Amino acid sequence: MPKKVVTLGEIMMRLSTPDHKRFVQTESFDITYGGGEANVAAALCNYGLNGVFITKVPDNALGQSAINHLRRYGVDTQFIARGGKRLGLYFLEPGASMRASQVIYDRAGSSITDADASEFDFDKIFEGADWFHTSGITPAISDKGTALTLAALKAAKAKGITTSLDLNYRKKLWTADKAREVLTQLCQYVDMCIGPDATLGFHIGDTDVNLTDLKPKDYKTVFGHMREKYGFKYIASGLRESHSASDNRISAVIYDGSTLYQTKQYDVRIVDRVGAGDSFASGLIYGLITGMNAADAAEFGVAASALKHTIPGDMNHATLSEVEELVKGNGSGKIQR
Amino acid sequence: MPKKVVTLGEIMMRLSTPDHKRFVQTESFDITYGGGEANVAAALCNYGLNGVFITKVPDNALGQSAINHLRRYGVDTQFIARGGKRLGLYFLEPGASMRASQVIYDRAGSSITDADASEFDFDKIFEGADWFHTSGITPAISDKGTALTLAALKAAKAKGITTSLDLNYRKKLWTADKAREVLTQLCQYVDMCIGPDATLGFHIGDTDVNLTDLKPKDYKTVFGHMREKYGFKYIASGLRESHSASDNRISAVIYDGSTLYQTKQYDVRIVDRVGAGDSFASGLIYGLITGMNAADAAEFGVAASALKHTIPGDMNHATLSEVEELVKGNGSGKIQR
Amino acid sequence: MPKKVVTLGEIMMRLSTPDHKRFVQTESFDITYGGGEANVAAALCNYGLNGVFITKVPDNALGQSAINHLRRYGVDTQFIARGGKRLGLYFLEPGASMRASQVIYDRAGSSITDADASEFDFDKIFEGADWFHTSGITPAISDKGTALTLAALKAAKAKGITTSLDLNYRKKLWTADKAREVLTQLCQYVDMCIGPDATLGFHIGDTDVNLTDLKPKDYKTVFGHMREKYGFKYIASGLRESHSASDNRISAVIYDGSTLYQTKQYDVRIVDRVGAGDSFASGLIYGLITGMNAADAAEFGVAASALKHTIPGDMNHATLSEVEELVKGNGSGKIQR
Amino acid sequence: MPKKVVTLGEIMMRLSTPDHKRFVQTESFDITYGGGEANVAAALCNYGLNGVFITKVPDNALGQSAINHLRRYGVDTQFIARGGKRLGLYFLEPGASMRASQVIYDRAGSSITDADASEFDFDKIFEGADWFHTSGITPAISDKGTALTLAALKAAKAKGITTSLDLNYRKKLWTADKAREVLTQLCQYVDMCIGPDATLGFHIGDTDVNLTDLKPKDYKTVFGHMREKYGFKYIASGLRESHSASDNRISAVIYDGSTLYQTKQYDVRIVDRVGAGDSFASGLIYGLITGMNAADAAEFGVAASALKHTIPGDMNHATLSEVEELVKGNGSGKIQR
Amino acid sequence: MPKKVVTLGEIMMRLSTPDHKRFVQTESFDITYGGGEANVAAALCNYGLNGVFITKVPDNALGQSAINHLRRYGVDTQFIARGGKRLGLYFLEPGASMRASQVIYDRAGSSITDADASEFDFDKIFEGADWFHTSGITPAISDKGTALTLAALKAAKAKGITTSLDLNYRKKLWTADKAREVLTQLCQYVDMCIGPDATLGFHIGDTDVNLTDLKPKDYKTVFGHMREKYGFKYIASGLRESHSASDNRISAVIYDGSTLYQTKQYDVRIVDRVGAGDSFASGLIYGLITGMNAADAAEFGVAASALKHTIPGDMNHATLSEVEELVKGNGSGKIQR
Amino acid sequence: MPKKVVTLGEIMMRLSTPDHKRFVQTESFDITYGGGEANVAAALCNYGLNGVFITKVPDNALGQSAINHLRRYGVDTQFIARGGKRLGLYFLEPGASMRASQVIYDRAGSSITDADASEFDFDKIFEGADWFHTSGITPAISDKGTALTLAALKAAKAKGITTSLDLNYRKKLWTADKAREVLTQLCQYVDMCIGPDATLGFHIGDTDVNLTDLKPKDYKTVFGHMREKYGFKYIASGLRESHSASDNRISAVIYDGSTLYQTKQYDVRIVDRVGAGDSFASGLIYGLITGMNAADAAEFGVAASALKHTIPGDMNHATLSEVEELVKGNGSGKIQR
Numbered sequence A, B, C, D, E, F: 001m002p003k004k005v006v007t008l009g010e011i012m013m014r015l016s017t018p019d020h021k022r023f024v025q026t027e028s029f030d031i032t033y034g035g036g037e038a039n040v041a042a043a044l045c046n047y048g049l050n051g052v053f054i055t056k057v058p059d060n061a062l063g064q065s066a067i068n069h070l071r072r073y074g075v076d077t078q079f080i081a082r083g084g085k086r087l088g089l090y091f092l093e094p095g096a097s098m099r100a101s102q103v104i105y106d107r108a109g110s111s112i113t114d115a116d117a118s119e120f121d122f123d124k125i126f127e128g129a130d131w132f133h134t135s136g137i138t139p140a141i142s143d144k145g146t147a148l149t150l151a152a153l154k155a156a157k158a159k160g161i162t163t164s165l166d167l168n169y170r171k172k173l174w175t176a177d178k179a180r181e182v183l184t185q186l187c188q189y190v191d192m193c194i195g196p197d198a199t200l201g202f203h204i205g206d207t208d209v210n211l212t213d214l215k216p217k218d219y220k221t222v223f224g225h226m227r228e229k230y231g232f233k234y235i236a237s238g239l240r241e242s243h244s245a246s247d248n249r250i251s252a253v254i255y256d257g258s259t260l261y262q263t264k265q266y267d268v269r270i271v272d273r274v275g276a277g278d279s280f281a282s283g284l285i286y287g288l289i290t291g292m293n294a295a296d297a298a299e300f301g302v303a304a305s306a307l308k309h310t311i312p313g314d315m316n317h318a319t320l321s322e323v324e325e326l327v328k329g330n331g332s333g334k335i336q337r
Helices: A036-046 A061-072 A136-143 A143-160 A176-187 A218-228 A278-287 A294-308 A320-327 B036-046 B061-072 B139-143 B142-157 B176-187 B215-231 B275-289 B294-308 B322-325 C035-044 C061-072 C137-141 C143-158 C178-186 C216-230 C277-291 C294-308 C320-327 D036-046 D060-072 D135-142 D143-158 D176-188 D216-230 D275-289 D293-307 D319-329 E036-046 E061-072 E135-139 E143-158 E177-189 E214-228 E276-289 E294-308 E318-328 F034-047 F060-072 F135-141 F145-159 F178-187 F217-228 F275-291 F295-310 F322-326
Strands: A004-008 A011-017 A028-034 A050-053 A089-093 A101-107 A131-135 A162-166 A192-194 A234-241 A247-255 A260-262 A266-271 B004-008 B013-016 B030-035 B050-053 B089-093 B102-106 B131-135 B162-166 B192-193 B234-242 B247-254 B260-262 B266-269 C004-008 C013-017 C028-034 C050-054 C088-094 C100-106 C132-137 C162-166 C192-194 C234-242 C248-255 C260-262 C267-268 D004-008 D012-016 D028-034 D051-055 D090-093 D103-107 D130-137 D161-165 D192-194 D234-242 D247-255 D261-264 D266-269 E002-008 E012-016 E028-034 E049-056 E088-092 E102-105 E129-135 E162-166 E190-196 E232-240 E249-255 E259-260 E266-269 F004-008 F012-016 F028-032 F050-054 F088-092 F100-107 F131-135 F162-166 F193-195 F234-242 F247-255 F260-262 F266-267
Touching: A004 A036, A011 A061, A011 A101, A028 A061, A028 D060, A028 E294, A028 F234, A036 A050, A036 A131, A036 A143, A036 A278, A036 E162, A036 E318, A061 B102, A061 C061, A061 D051, A101 B061, A131 A143, A131 D161, A136 A143, A136 A176, A136 F247, A143 A162, A143 A176, A162 A176, A162 D130, A176 E135, A192 A278, A192 D028, A218 A234, A218 A247, A218 E102, A234 A294, A247 A278, A247 D060, A247 E214, A260 F322, A266 A294, A278 A294, A278 D319, A278 F034, A294 F145, A320 E129, B004 B142, B013 B061, B013 C004, B013 C216, B030 B036, B030 B061, B030 D293, B036 B050, B036 B061, B036 B131, B036 B139, B036 B275, B050 C294, B050 D103, B089 F295, B131 B139, B131 B275, B131 E061, B139 B176, B139 C132, B142 B162, B142 B176, B162 C028, B176 C260, B192 B275, B192 C192, B192 D192, B192 E135, B215 B234, B215 B247, B215 B260, B234 B275, B234 B294, B234 F193, B234 F234, B247 B275, B260 B294, B260 C320, B275 B294, B275 C234, C013 C061, C028 C035, C028 C061, C028 C132, C028 C162, C028 F131, C035 C061, C035 C132, C035 C137, C035 C277, C035 F217, C061 F100, C100 F060, C132 C137, C132 C143, C132 C277, C143 C162, C162 C178, C162 C277, C162 D051, C178 D247, C192 C277, C192 F322, C216 C248, C216 C260, C234 C277, C234 C294, C234 D090, C234 F266, C248 C277, C248 C294, C260 C294, C267 E276, C277 C294, C277 E294, C277 F131, C294 C320, C294 F135, D004 D036, D004 E259, D028 D060, D036 D051, D036 D060, D036 D135, D036 D275, D060 F060, D130 D143, D135 D143, D135 D176, D143 D161, D143 D176, D161 D275, D192 D275, D216 D247, D234 D275, D234 D293, D261 D293, D266 D293, D293 F322, D319 E102, E002 E143, E012 E061, E028 E036, E028 E061, E036 E049, E036 E129, E036 E276, E129 E276, E129 F217, E135 E143, E135 E177, E135 F004, E143 E162, E190 E266, E190 E276, E190 F060, E214 E232, E214 E249, E214 E259, E249 E276, E249 E294, E259 E294, E266 E294, E266 F100, E276 F275, E294 E318, E294 F145, E294 F234, F004 F034, F012 F060, F028 F034, F028 F060, F034 F050, F034 F131, F034 F135, F034 F275, F131 F145, F131 F275, F135 F145, F145 F162, F145 F178, F162 F275, F178 F217, F217 F234, F217 F247, F217 F260, F234 F275, F234 F295, F247 F275, F260 F295, F266 F295, F275 F295
Parallel strands: A004 A050, A004 A131, A011 A089, A131 A162, A162 A192, A192 A234, B004 B050, B004 B131, B013 B089, B131 B162, B162 B192, B192 B234, C004 C050, C004 C132, C013 C088, C132 C162, C162 C192, C192 C234, D004 D051, D004 D130, D012 D090, D130 D161, D161 D192, D192 D234, E002 E049, E002 E129, E012 E088, E129 E162, E162 E190, E190 E232, F004 F050, F004 F131, F012 F088, F131 F162, F162 F193, F193 F234
Antiparallel strands: A011 A028, A028 B030, A089 A101, A234 A247, A247 A260, A247 A266, B013 B030, B089 B102, B234 B247, B247 B260, B247 B266, C013 C028, C028 F028, C088 C100, C234 C248, C248 C260, C248 C267, D012 D028, D028 E028, D090 D103, D234 D247, D247 D261, D247 D266, E012 E028, E088 E102, E232 E249, E249 E259, E249 E266, F012 F028, F088 F100, F234 F247, F247 F260, F247 F266
16 A cells, blocks of 8 residues: 655646747747646656645646646546636746756646635545645745645644645745745644745844855754744755756755755756756655655655656656666666666 | 738737647647737738737747747737737647537736737827728727727727728627627727627527528628618628538628629638638738729638638738639649749 | 446557658657557546556556556556566558558567456456446457456456447457357357457358448348347447548447447548547447437447547547537537637 | 669659648758659669669768668669769648649759769660660750750660650740750650650640640540651550649540550549659559550559559659559558558 | 848758758758858847848748748848849758768859849948948859948948958858958958958968967967958957867957957857857947947857857847846856746 | 678667657657667668678568668668568667666567578678678577577688677576577687677686776786687777766777777767667778778777767768768867868
């Protein structure tokens, strides 16, 4: 009986230009579907867990196609609500070398933005669940999104389910003040916090530091404060040195209340960078839910994230054994015949 | 010095499935750009006139791409306003045989829906113009759309420019009552009315007839009433017998106040049916603006429309000489070496 | 609670040439997945039923991809066995006009050919099921295939489940004698027989007629004999006049023991002819399981089959309402905006 | 030991727009290679004969690609000369319905236009050959082309090889007067003349009739005159009724000095019309060289030509047995499993 | 009122193999349009200037497509002459790693090669213009090309317009002697010289050095001589270290008569290298025309050139702000959401 | 008269996912054809030799397509036997960065596996031949494959033809014991052995070392033992450091009985890694057969192999001059105009 993980969020149609073309050049879009929490559910199914995704999509062929994409990769979609006005979209222009990737979100008014908590039977959804994961995106898109996220977190905690939140602060969606206020409220119900940044109002000494510049020692300080204030069991963050749109170096840190662990670093040549953070989150959840300690779970997460960079689309189709091999250090890329 | 025709409306990105695929099957979309009045402007440029299109598009790469598409085909885009939230979209699943084509509009909240008349310098736009064309779509999408259309029609009439309106009643955009009210108001400023249907409240005897079932005699009666009430100089309508999504028979009628003329019929095997009505409208305008009589202009329009069915996309890329040849009866499709 | 239908068979990867190319011209294959009984399961899911498909696929990425395809379209794949040597393939070169489509099967040694009945827990599989459907293909491919089919039919009948068998005689897979022997045995457990042909040894008068030449009266005679001998509740057959690889006329006959009903005829312009027979079978099952009489079910089946011809791939993605509309006579193919 | 047929002409790269696009819409070209006499050589190889093609191509990767295309389909390319300035090109925009296909030739200055007879070792080329075929195209493109064609025909006749000439009059390449003068000279060395038209100066009564309007009786008269004047053994012509760019009706006539035979008619739905005439020529040659009488050879030729319309590209990839089946009347297009 | 820049040259259709294929492997070509001076005009439009391109293209659909490509990206094409025999083409096989990209030019006899200066109304063309740019390519292709370039330069100078010339010496088009003679003549009318090489006859000490090996000090010497002889206001040159077809290091030098400035270096991973030099030229012109000093203009130019390497096609679609950001040092390639 | 080289092996259809997609993501396969010995024959034709390939393919359109692929690239296919059950296939999922490429072989029961030596007329095949090359793959796939390989080697030696064997040990095809037994037998007839590994039972000291870890000194020892035991004239091996699926460093060693020569190293950015070993083998053969010494031949081989990594497909389309240039050190990848 595989572990059951429920995630809540939005699934969008992604429209990306082929062959490194810019938006102004393209005559077609490759399409796939993704969204932070949907990506987590799919990756967990991929590793053999029972991933359940809840959201709301319009009752048309585009909404159906999003559901079909999730089903294709094994996600349980039975609790997805249907209705509302439109499927959220995002347009992606993949970058190269010093040209950054461009994302144009077109998600205003999407079905999930006015989904009501009453459309989801949390009792049934969380029946037998082991983990609930969501992010700071849905609360950011609308007040109903905030209410829905809060309701889901409360329902999960009421059932004694472990919860995780990927902060995912997007400054175009809300102000820092609003984010801080809402996330502070949500964090009361969260066991593992991922990707903390300045949003929650933590500082090192006097400075509102850019967390990506932090030294391990600093992380421990900040994470310690966060743990103290919110009672998080784990705090983790993916780290990224972006040399160019083609080459990144990634790693991660995790703090379990006593030790700050920093993972190995991977130099990745990028095929598709989107969803790499979700791959880290899902790897982390997979590790912890299957009994790894924090360090091993973080290593699993960052290896999964490294592999995601080599796979087109938002979702991670690296297999369990591929991730495990990479954790062991086998990254030579030799042909597997 | 070519004649100058100004058109006002929305330009949308069109995303269509390739290779006869259904929405639930596709992994890519072919993209092009279109919209009734934009299609008219492009076709007129194609015939050598000076087509000017006015609209509002978002100030991002997608809005720019729509403008680029218009420029590519010669449309003067200098008066297009930039700003607003998003580019209108529509998704197209081309049908085949007895499977109908499906269109999913995703145009709510597009930039044109909250464009203000003050964003357009009509004095400059209409300087030296010979014709102004618009349709019943923009008034239907928002109150600001109605106001904008009305302002444009008034400005055109004030300058003594001939005006045309393609009624294009879309029942998903507004109610029949609202449509009737608004269109009645707009028609005061219209010289040529295209595609009249039940919207304007005309009846034959006691029945609100389906205009596609009308006999020529009936058209004359209805068109006569319309002419009387609104003072239209010309009233025209494309006719279509849809045998299947692959095969249609098309023709048209036009009334100039004295004679009702019915054009030749064309049996078309369909490559892409979208924009065929706009091709008729633009052919008609081309004919009248270059001095043809109503009958000849309608023949030109319906021949242009027939050719449009053989060309992918919303816009008509049939050349002037191809339309003229087809009017003359040369439709054998022999290879031109 | 939707009706549950179980089907048993093979799912193959289909590799087809794009753009009307011949095999000797192509540099790529479009791929999809299909197989008679898998197609039936998918179509039934499409109409809202609970379709369960059982088969065996290899434990590699190709087998997984076949499962993913089924999941995408809603099929319950939990009982599919994994293992064996390879995924069955078939290569398709779509024809046009007088050039016939070519199929090269490459299914020898596929996983299903040596699947054992013991690999399937029929008790669990048939729990709550309303219908079981299979065909004459699996019994034809190997002795184990025969044994598996027989075991499944027996298990279904033991549970009181309605059963159907699509004879689907393929002369390249077995001899007529062998087919007759095996099918005669299987038919003892079948409630509805589809696509009867000379296989079962019926004759009209002295002649082993080609069933496609039969007159309705003759069908009634033959179907009457079959019913008498095997106790079928329904016997149905799709009919096809193949004018060319591009244009066919289709209809169907069904016999319920008293009346022979012949459906409307549809002239179809073909996008993809493969799977049209499975569409008829699934439409028929849908009709009967939802309470239609034989005639209505056959009309539903043949309308579904007609729409299948307009959709690429083996599986039918026409929606329930599209089929219903076509049954009502609405086949004009007008754009649905 | 298969019969050996030598053909002489140009092979061009063909660049065609995909998906029914017009030139002004396309962002890519599908490429293949073709040319009247090259197509004949390839078709004959396809039927099992030894086809040898002679031409001159530039010594670059494009010339090599043209040769590779010929080799791929079995043509003996060992005698092709290398050098000159460029590979001839032609751009193709396939038509549809009443929109005619457009061809833009870009062959000026191609390598074959200044090929010298001395670059070809006719003694070796014609060693063991049974037939030599060429057309009126090469003589039309340059004086050196005329000289080369004449030299080849003379060399073939000197060896006692049967010769055929497809007149293929192209008014853009030369004047009618020049054509008449040159072709009259060439015809002295020709056994079978294909596609005769007004070029050679024949008239019926007083009128320079359009040969496509001729009645069989008239053909006999004209062909009789031609036979008398040039001593042709056979005169044949393909006939075409072009209903549209999508649908044609084809047949052919052949005259053997006593009887004028008219073949069956085929209604073809067109995938690719280019090279249909060359398919007729190659079918005719195949028939005659393998011992059929004129009527049977013409039936083989027209059936081959019909099948060509269903195959993309210039060359005919219908198999021998497919042509034979169609000659027998089997054109139902049923799937061949 | 944006600055107006006129450029003169050839626009060719570019046909490139997709997916790293070699010419002998491809079955399709991706097409775009480009040419040194056309690329400069398009890039300047992209930065908000008024780019006007003059050339001559054939009066067919291919010539129209080239014009449409220019219009799409905002170039003013109203002064382009129509006529002549053919559109110039070039075939591109993009390299990878140690396999060099291959270019096959097929531009002989193109329309621009026999364009006459009288076909261009320079008075009107240069009305209000701020800059005129051309290159050493057009003079190299024909004597009429030389005459046309000279006439344009003279007309520009007569109007007091700043002029620039990109030497672009192509040894396949003319001999070094002929190049030196013609370019020496043209340089009398040039304010800024780009890409100087051995063509103009300058030497350091005794050696006709390969300029790419020069040290900054040497550049200053050579550029000083050039300045002295021709009176150039600016002399600039892009520098390139080609590690492989996939990775290059680029920078540039510029000399304003007093200082030799060398820009930053960029390591670029190449998507498409063609047009990188034109991007440098257009960036330089943009910088100088908008008031930057030589050093800043060169930095802008080389940053623009770096970005061009990441964009498919000949033309640079990097935005003004992207170039500015890169100049500031922001080349991390992080996703822009 | 070019040298004649005969090779024996299997040619498979290769089906690879496009655009870095994983198997579970793809909706199409790019196809090409390849196989170790076929790749050698094609590369040798590419360098101007007469390459003859012998195998057996099924008598259907897929077998024909494989032959056509060989013919396209100049391989003499006249001795290929037709018949048997199916064409061998392999599915390729190209890797990237730390994600390894995946190969799924589907070659069981292919035509070559039950080809009989009697189907090949070795007398005729080896007439005038200079070299015979095969590998350890065909012997591994079936006992008939072993017998066929042995018969061919014996026939070649009997004619005094130089022979080479690429060991190519594939542990999925046979056990090490079986491999050792069969290969030991075959090696009696081999002049040059390529790619030696542990298969043949050689050890350094006590350890069954992984040959890729060997130092040059060790190679000499091992190769010396091999030479002693089997009488090989040359022993060579390609070396590869796999940094990732995107970047490899390659070189090679060769031993001629006196000197162990190690080639230059090349850092390659990988487009397609498959067939790189065959490129080394064919380069080596080309070098030796045209009179180079062992060191030069190995340099030619490894340069050819380096270039292969930049070319899609199994076969090497680098030209002779490209390889020669790279050997000379010209690997800058500058555009060749």
